[in-house]
Every structure is written in structure tokens, then in C-alpha cells.
Amino acid sequence: MSEQLRPDQAPATSEDAAPRVGTIDSQPATTAPAQDVIVDEREGISFTTRSFGRQTWDRFRRHKVAMFAAALLILLAISFWVAPVLSPYGFRDIDVAAMRQGPSIAHPFGTDQIGRDLMVRTFHGGRFSLRIALVVALLTTLIGTIIGSIAGYFGGVVDTLLSQVINLFLIVPALVVLLVVGVRYGASPNGIAIILAFLLWPGIARVVRGLFLQYREQEFVLAAKAAGARAPRIIVRHILPNTFGPIIVNATLLIGTAIILESTLSFLGVGVTPPTPTLGNLVNEAKGAIDSRPSTILIPGGFVVLIALCVNFLGDGLRDALDPTTRKG
Amino acid sequence: MTATDRSVATTPTGDPVLEVTDLVKHYPIRAGILRKQVGSVHAVDGVSFTLGHTETLGIVGESGCGKTTLGRTLLRLVEPTSGEVRFKGEDVVAAGNRRMRELRQDMQMVFQDPFASLNPRMPIQDIISEPLQIHGTDKKEARQRAGALLAAVGLSPEHGNRYPHEFSGGQRQRIGIARSLAVNPDLVVLDEPVSALDVSVQAQVLNLLEDLQEEFELSYLFIAHDLSVVRHISDRVAVMYLGQIVELADRDELYEAPAHPYTHSLLSAVPVADPDLEHSRERIILEGDLPSPSDPPSGCRFHTRCPIAQDNCVTDVPPLLEVRPGHWASCHYALGPDETLVQRVKELGREVHLAESETGITQA
Known part of the structure; x- marks a missing residue:
């Protein structure tokens, strides 16, 4: 706040110069259509204002790596949905005349052991993997936020009980559960997504609980209580909007985790049932060809790494832009 | 004792x-x-x-x-x-x-820290009118009253849709006072x-x-x-x-x-x-x-x-x-x-x- 405050030495009435305004990041106020100046005559000061969204975007924009990662992710997502449509091959089309081919003009990524075009399968696989990851991120965030906010806001016995449940889920060996439950229910993309969400929610729940513990003692929450607000109103209208930053960051990072977990499961053969391609399935199918045609395993594997990397950089950028503890002013 | x-x-x-x-x-x-x-x-x-x-x-x-x-x-x-x-x-x-x-x-209260007592994610007209809305005044009327209260504490009613971070400490404390007075x-x-x-x-x-x-x-x-x-x-x-x-x-x-x-x-x-x-x-x-x-x-x-x-x-x-x-x-x-x-x-x-x-x- 203090950096926003500047003595109003050159009031906005000055004709020859644009009003001098202080901005949080002390950059020249060149990009200022959404800004305006508050002049408080009583206290003799003026300062610029920017909305929260605007401030966040300004900070995020300066994070070059995150911007690049975001652009690349969007590009990947578009290509996953568009490329299979443009391709002359279907992802299930078998061509016995073109089995086990290396990269060529007709098949840039090569073909698999029954002659399916690997490029269309990779992009299709990316589509399935990304869809699963998004569903996982949404579901996980939803469950984790609800349980975390209840535990953190009410505290006491409620918190003790829910925290024990959270801890119980955290100590469960995820891979074992996935192997057991995955065999039974994991055949469809949505089934996998639900299983992953069920295993991942405690992480978010703990973050949200911590934030609620912190915010429920804030004076603005007390003020709402003094006004007669009940718990649901305080949770939804007062505390939750203040926790969006960390929640969004965690949800973003979850996409990366989910992509990797889905690939792991599919590689182990308990993920989405073939022939539906996911990036993990493709790596699994190609594992026999690791010596003869390494590109068949490196390409889908590379996509997994690329998506996870982009998501993590994006998450870092969002954290820097949204985290209130790094927010200046 | x-x-x-x-x-x-x-x-x-x-x-x-x-x-x-x-x-x-x-x-x-x-x-x-x-x-x-x-x-x-x-x-x-x-x-x-x-x-x-x-x-x-x-x-x-x-x-x-x-x-x-x-x-x-x-x-x-x-x-x-x-x-x-x-x-x-x-x-x-x-x-x-x-x-x-x-x-x-x-019975109302004004808090010590003008930077912690206003919800940073709420426009100030909502902050001031919330006590009224909780007690059943409809949103439009409550916001009008918020404008009047802003004027009563020496702030401009037109600033009602701004957020707390856009105000100085003294102005924020006025907002907190206006909120406490909303329910009369x-x-x-x-x-x-x-x-x-x-x-x-x-x-x-x-x-x-x-x-x-x-x-x-x-x-x-x-x-x-x-x-x-x-x-x-x-x-x-x-x-x-x-x-x-x-x-x-x-x-x-x-x-x-x-x-x-x-x-x-x-x-x-x-x-x-x-x-x-x-x-x-x-x-x-x-x-x-x-x-x-x-x-x-x-x-x-x-x-x-x-x-x-x-x-x-x-x-x-x-x-x-x-x-x-x-x-x-x-x-x-x-x-x-x-x-x-x-x-x-x-x-x-x-x-x-x-x-x-x-x-x-x-x-x-």
C-alpha cells in the first residue's frame, strides 16, 4: 500500500503533462487504460488503482518462462484436438502393409506393430491424457476445497476428525491402491480420473485447511461475525475468495501430477484399456521396440515430460503472480 | 477481586x-x-x-x-x-x-487494523452494506445506504465499487466505521x-x-x-x-x-x-x-x-x-x-x- 501512496504534487489538472502516478512495481505508467487516480483532498494524496485481476496479470506477464509454458500448453492442447481431425489416418486404423515403420513422410512418428499411425495415436493419446488430467484437477480441487475449508473453519473436533481422515489418505501407498482398484475400475478414462482424484484430494485439503486456519482469525472475518453472518456466508463470501490464488496454483500443478500418474498406470497395464490410446499406453505398447525403434517410446514419453514441465512452470508463474505473501502493496 | x-x-x-x-x-x-x-x-x-x-x-x-x-x-x-x-x-x-x-x-465494532479488517476481495459498497443484507435489506437499498454512509464518513459515494487496497489507512478506517454504522x-x-x-x-x-x-x-x-x-x-x-x-x-x-x-x-x-x-x-x-x-x-x-x-x-x-x-x-x-x-x-x-x-x- 505504502508504495502506492505518493504526495499529490502534480495534480491531474496539469495540462502539459499526464498525471504522474505511482504504480506498485514503479514502472512508468505507460499501460494505464484500466488505471485511474484517486484523489483524496482530505488527506492530500492521490494514488493509482488497479484491480486484483489486472495486478495479477501484470505480474504473470513478466514471468517469461511461465508465459512461454502457457503458450506451449495451449498450442499442445489445440494440436491434440485438431491434428487427429486433419490426419488421413484414424487412431484405430490398422495397415498390415505398414507395420513397425520408422519415421517417414507418410508416418512422421512411424507406425506400431500392427501398422497404426503413431502420430495420430500420439495426438489422440495426448487428448485422452490431458482430459483425464483436467478432470482429476477439477475433482481433486473440489473435494479438497470442501473438506479443507470445513476442517479449517470449524476447527476443534471437526478439524481433528477430518485431519485424521486426510492423514489416513496421505499414508496410503498410492501405487498399491491404484494397482488393485485400477484393475477393477480403471478401464475407462473417467474411471481412472475418479480413482486419481480420490487419492490426490488430501494434498489440496491440507493446503485449504491451513489457509482457512489463517484467515478465520483475521479481523474482516470477525467483522462479518459481528455483523451477524453465519458460517456458510463467511466461508463462501469472505474466506474462499482469498484462498483462490493458492488453490489455482495447486490445481495447476495437479495436472502435471495426474498426467504422470496416468502414464504410470497405463504403462503398468492397469490404466485405460487399449486400444484407446493414452500417452502411457503408447509408451507401454512401444516398450518392446526400445532397441529397434527408440523414437516410438521417446515421442509419447517426451510429450508426458513436456506437459508436466510446462504445467510446473505455469504453476510457478501463477504462484508468483497470485500468492498474497509475495504481493507488494 | x-x-x-x-x-x-x-x-x-x-x-x-x-x-x-x-x-x-x-x-x-x-x-x-x-x-x-x-x-x-x-x-x-x-x-x-x-x-x-x-x-x-x-x-x-x-x-x-x-x-x-x-x-x-x-x-x-x-x-x-x-x-x-x-x-x-x-x-x-x-x-x-x-x-x-x-x-x-x-452492537457494533470498529477494528484496530484497517488493513486486516476489510475483506480484500470485496468492493467497499458490499463491505459496508453486508451487515444490512445479512439482516434482510435488499441489495439495491443496502447499496444506496452504503453510498450515504460513505458520504457520512467523508468519502465519495462514487468510490463504492472500488476495493480496499485502493484506499489509504485513514480512508480504510473510515470505511470500517461506515460498516459499523450501517445497521444503526x-x-x-x-x-x-x-x-x-x-x-x-x-x-x-x-x-x-x-x-x-x-x-x-x-x-x-x-x-x-x-x-x-x-x-x-x-x-x-x-x-x-x-x-x-x-x-x-x-x-x-x-x-x-x-x-x-x-x-x-x-x-x-x-x-x-x-x-x-x-x-x-x-x-x-x-x-x-x-x-x-x-x-x-x-x-x-x-x-x-x-x-x-x-x-x-x-x-x-x-x-x-x-x-x-x-x-x-x-x-x-x-x-x-x-x-x-x-x-x-x-x-x-x-x-x-x-x-x-x-x-x-x-x-x-
């Missing part, structure tokens, strides 16, 4: 708005796996006073003496351990949830409303509070640690030490003829604007730190730091007695109207610990 005739420890003007009797708030200290209670913090320990219609009662004391807890307990933002709070004759502590919500329209309360607990503000802005906010008190017929409980601010705004002043009121009197009486040695030493810590007077006056330094409120001293709680304590102060709890008309103090050896603490210490033949002149310049 033993039970004394504390209900008389008051000189209410007109019908009292607030009557507090023996209010206690202990916070449990828990330890171990079983969360067994191993002790308690005596934040507020037997406080009684009354507050008259349109009166301002100042509550002063050091950090950690229970001022803030007292204010919050009165509004049941913190549940009291025991004691009675009567608001316009009605027992607030016994009120059920539904009744308590209704009562909250008449009778009582406002002001918890250090100006201590986070610059001195120049403090004066503006204090004047605003005085104007609003007149306009809306408000009764104030003004909690602060700044003695000069309290003197400026209060009709009567209560001094708190370790969760108890040690002295309660009309403002001028308390500042000019304090009876309790604690009040004396507090007042002597306030610098005087006249440099000659400032250098010539004798200032008593309090020895030691504030004792822990989880293990308050026996007898008189002030005896560990009191320069005039005697043997019986360690064992006997001094009741809050009317030492002069309308002037209450809890001290076995209350000072007379023209007596200074330094005189008393010298009379007792004890060494006087005086503060040294900070500038080191000897006045001619």
Missing part, C-alpha cells in the same frame, strides 16, 4: 446502555496428546462497569492487559467464561443464536481505531467519531493504549492492568488526580509538550515486566512492580473502592488528590527510580 459493591462503581448518565458485571474470560492452555488443560490465561478477570447513553468510556492499558479481549467478549465474538453483560437491560450472554444476531444490529447501532466498541494511523489522520478520524456520535446518538467503548487520544475523546476512563480495572473516574479527575500508583506511572510516561516542564518534571520508571496473565501475582496484581507496595499488598486483594465521589480505584494505599507518586515513595523512605532526561541537555 473479592465481591464488592461494584455495581456502584459507575456514574452513568441517563439509562445505561451497557452494564457489565464480573466479566471473566480465561483461555485454556492445553498440552500433551490428550489436550489436557494445564492452566489458563486470565485475559479478562472480573471486570465491571456501566456505559451510559451517548457516553464514551475509554479503556486504557498496556499491550496484553485484556483490553481487546474485553471488547470482543462484550459482543460475544469471544464467548465469556463467566459474568454478565446487559445491553439495554437484556442479558447478552444468555441470548440464543437467533436473538444474538438481532442484537448485533445494535446504539453501541460501538472501538478497538484501538486510530492506533494504526498517522498522527495527522488520527485527529481527523477522532473528530469524525465525535461528529458521528452526536449525529447518530452513539455510545462508545473506546479501547486504546494512547493516553492522550483517550483523554481527547472520553467522558470517563477506565485503566486496566492484567485483566482487571484498577481505576475508573471521570476523564479530568483521572488525568489530573490519579489515585492508583499504576495510573500515576502511566501518566508520568506521557511526554509534556512544554520543554521546560518536560525536563523539570519527575518521571517514575516502572520496574520489571508485565507479569504473565497465565500466572497473575497474588494479592494486588500490581504489587510486583509497585513502588509503594507494602506487605499486605502481596496477600490481600484490594477491592475497587470509591476513593472520591465518582472516582474508583483498587489500591490499599490510594494516593490523595494532590499527592504525587514521587512524594509517596520518598515518604516511605525508598529509593526513587527516576527517568533521566533523554536529551541530556541541562535546562538553565
